[in-house]
Amino acid sequence: xxxxxxxxxxxxxxxxxxxxxxMIPYFTENYGNASSRNHxxxxxxxxxxxxxxxxxxxxxxxxxxxxxFTSGMTESDNLAIKGIAEMYREKGNHLIAVETDIRSLLDPxxxxxxxxxxxxxxxxxxxxxxxxxxxxEAIRPETILVCMMAVNHEIGxxxxxxxxxxxxREKGVLLHVNASYAAGVMPIDVxxxxxxxxxxxxxxxxxxxxxxxxxxxxxxxxxxxxxxxxGGGHERGLRSGTLNTPGIVGMGMACRILRENWDQEIRFLxxxxxxxxxxxxxxxxxxxxxxxxxxxxPAVSNLSFAFVEGEALLMGLKEIALSSGSACTSSTxxxxxVLRALGVGTDLAHSSIRFSVGRFNTEExxxxxxxxVKEAVNRLRDMSPLYEMAxxxxxxxxxxxxxx
Amino acid sequence: xxxxxxxxxxxxxxxxxxxxxxTEDNVGTGIVGAPECGDVMKLQLKxxxxxxxxxxxxxxxxxxxxxxxxxxATEWVKGKTIEEALQIKNTDxxxxxxxxxxxxxxxxxxxxxIKGAINxxxxxxxxxxxxxx
Numbered sequence: 001x002x003x004x005x006x007x008x009x010x011x012x013x014x015x016x017x018x019x020x021x022x023m024i025p026y027f028t029e030n031y032g033n034a035s036s037r038n039h040x041x042x043x044x045x046x047x048x049x050x051x052x053x054x055x056x057x058x059x060x061x062x063x064x065x066x067x068x069f070t071s072g073m074t075e076s077d078n079l080a081i082k083g084i085a086e087m088y089r090e091k092g093n094h095l096i097a098v099e100t101d102i103r104s105l106l107d108p109x110x111x112x113x114x115x116x117x118x119x120x121x122x123x124x125x126x127x128x129x130x131x132x133x134x135x136x137e138a139i140r141p142e143t144i145l146v147c148m149m150a151v152n153h154e155i156g157x158x159x160x161x162x163x164x165x166x167x168x169r170e171k172g173v174l175l176h177v178n179a180s181y182a183a184g185v186m187p188i189d190v191x192x193x194x195x196x197x198x199x200x201x202x203x204x205x206x207x208x209x210x211x212x213x214x215x216x217x218x219x220x221x222x223x224x225x226x227x228x229x230x231g232g233g234h235e236r237g238l239r240s241g242t243l244n245t246p247g248i249v250g251m252g253m254a255c256r257i258l259r260e261n262w263d264q265e266i267r268f269l270x271x272x273x274x275x276x277x278x279x280x281x282x283x284x285x286x287x288x289x290x291x292x293x294x295x296x297x298p299a300v301s302n303l304s305f306a307f308v309e310g311e312a313l314l315m316g317l318k319e320i321a322l323s324s325g326s327a328c329t330s331s332t333x334x335x336x337x338v339l340r341a342l343g344v345g346t347d348l349a350h351s352s353i354r355f356s357v358g359r360f361n362t363e364e365x366x367x368x369x370x371x372x373v374k375e376a377v378n379r380l381r382d383m384s385p386l387y388e389m390a391x392x393x394x395x396x397x398x399x400x401x402x403x404x
Numbered sequence: 405x406x407x408x409x410x411x412x413x414x415x416x417x418x419x420x421x422x423x424x425x426x427t428e429d430n431v432g433t434g435i436v437g438a439p440e441c442g443d444v445m446k447l448q449l450k451x452x453x454x455x456x457x458x459x460x461x462x463x464x465x466x467x468x469x470x471x472x473x474x475x476x477a478t479e480w481v482k483g484k485t486i487e488e489a490l491q492i493k494n495t496d497x498x499x500x501x502x503x504x505x506x507x508x509x510x511x512x513x514x515x516x517x518i519k520g521a522i523n524x525x526x527x528x529x530x531x532x533x534x535x536x537x
Contacts, residue, residue, distance in 0.1 A: 307465060308465070309442055309443070309465055309466050309467055309470075311467040311468065312415070312466065312467050312468050312470075312471060315407065315412075315415055315467075315468045316415075335442065345440070346439075346440040346441075346442075347439035347440055347442075350439070350440075350442035382421075383418060383421055383463055383464060383465075383471065384444075384463060384464070384465040385435065385444055385445070385446035385463040385464065385465055386439060386444055386465045387465075388423065388446075388463060396439060401437065401438030401439070401440075401444070402435075402436055402437075402438075402516075402520075
C-alpha cells in the first residue's frame with residue numbers, strides 16, 4: 001500500500017467528487033447571497049439552496065420547509081436543545097438523554113442544568129441499547145424533551161427509535177434525534193418514527209465540513225424554537241447569518257447521492273465491515289465486539305483486543321487511519337465513557353479500536369488491514385506481561401495491582 | 405499525538421524485551437501499574453553477587469511511551485550497581501524521551517519498576533540469608 005488507508009469514517013469522510021463538482025459553480029459563478037432578492041446572482045444562489053433543502057428533506061422523509069441549515073451537528077444539537085429549553089420553559093424544566101450520547105448532546109444539556117433545568121440520563125444495556133420502558137419511566141409531568149443518538153458514534157448501536165417515538169408522542173414530550181452517524185446507513189422517516197427534531201452533518205456523508213441541518217417539525221405538533229443566533233433573520237428566523245451556499249449545495253448533493261444508491265451502498269458497506277470484522281476474529285483470539293451485532297450500523301466495528309493497549313496498537317498501524325474510542329477524548333487518558341457505560345471493563349476499554357468503513361474503501365484495503373492488525377496485535381501481545389500471565393493461567397482479576 | 409523519534413525507535417526496536425524465570429535466585433521482578441489504568445510494566449533484573457545488574461528484561465502493556473520508558477530503563481540499568489540503578493529518576497527518562505506532560509506517569513512507572521525489581525531481589529536474598537543463618 002503506497003498511501004494510508006482511511007478507516008476512520010466516523011471521524012469524517014472524504015468529500016465525494018460529485019459533491020465537489022456540484023459545489024464549485026457556487027464559488028466561482030453563482031456566488032451571490034441567497035438572501036439577495038434583486039438580482040440573478042441572488043436568485044441562482046437561492047435556487048441552489050432550495051434544491052438542497054429538498055434533497056436533505058427527502059432523505060429523512062420531511063418537508064423542505066422543516067429544514068434549517070446550520071454549521072454542523074454541534075450547532076444543530078445546541079439549537080435544538082437550548083432552543084426548546086428556552087421556548088418551553090413555562091411548560092417544564094426536565095430533560096432526558098442517554099448515557100452514551102455524544103458530547104454535542106450531553107454538553108448543552110449539562111449547560112442547561114446550570115440554568116435551572118434538571119437532567120435524567122438513561123443507562124444503556126451491555127450492547128448500548130436503551131430500553132424504551134426506561135424512557136417511559138423517566139418521563140415526568142415537567143419533562144419537555146428526550147434526546148438521543150440514532151446511531152452511536154463509537155460503537156454504532158442503533159436505538160429503538162420507533163418504540164421510543166411512540167412513547168414520547170403519547171406523553172406529549174418532544175424527541176430530538178442526532179442522526180449524524182445514521183443518515184448514511186439507516187432509513188429514517190421522521191413521521192413514522194415520531195421524531196420532532198433531528199440533527200445531521202454533511203461531512204459524515206461525503207459532503208463538506210462546516211455545514212449541517214436541523215429538522216424542526218412543522219405540524220402534529222408544530223415545534224417552536226428560540227433562535228440561538230440573532231441577526232438578519234435567515235432560515236425563518238431560526239438561524240441568522242448569510243447562508244453557506246456552496247456548503248449547503250454540497251450537503252444536498254451528498255443526500256441525493258445516498259438516496260439514489262441506497263441499497264447498493266448499504267450492501268457494500270456491510271460487506272466491507274463484515275469482511276474486516278470476521279477476518280480479524282478468525283485470525284486472533286481474545287477479541288470482543290463492542291456494541292449490538294443485531295442492531296448496528298453496517299459501517300462500524302468496535303473491537304477490544306485484550307492484553308494490548310489501544311494507543312500502542314494505533315502506533316503499530318500507523319499507515320491505517322483509525323480511532324481508539326472517540327477522537328474528541330483521545331487526547332486524555334480516560335478510557336471511552338461509551339464503553340464504560342456498556343459495562344466493558346476499564347482494561348478492555350483501553351484496548352478498544354473503532355474501525356469505520358466508507359464509500360471509498362476497497363476490498364484490497366480491508367484484506368491488507370486484517371493482515372496488519374493481526375501482525376501488530378501479535379507483536380504487542382508478545383510484549384505484554386498480561387498476555388504472558390493469561391497464558392500461564394493466571395486470572396488477571398485476582399491479581400493485586402500496585403496502581404497509582 | 406506526535407511521538408518523539410526516540411519513543412518511536414524504542415517502540416519499533418524494543419531493547420531487552422522478554423522474561424527471565426521469576427523463580428531464579430538472582431532475578432528480581434518488579435510489576436507495576438494496573439490494567440484498569442492502561443499500563444502494566446514488568447521489569448526483571450539479573451543481579452550478580454557483587455550487586456551489579458548484569459542483564460535486564462521487560463514486558464509492558466501500555467502506550468508507546470510506556471513501552472519506550474521501560475525499554476530505556478533496561479538499557480540504563482545494565483552494568484550499574486543496585487545503588488546506581490536506584491539513582492535513576494523518572495525526570496531523566498522524561499528528558500531522554502521528550503515525553504509530553506500527559507505521559508509523565510509512564511516514566512514514573514519505569515522508575516517504580518526498577519525499585520520494585522531491586523526490592524524483590526533484596527527480599528529474595530534476605531530470605532535466603534535468613535534460611536542459611
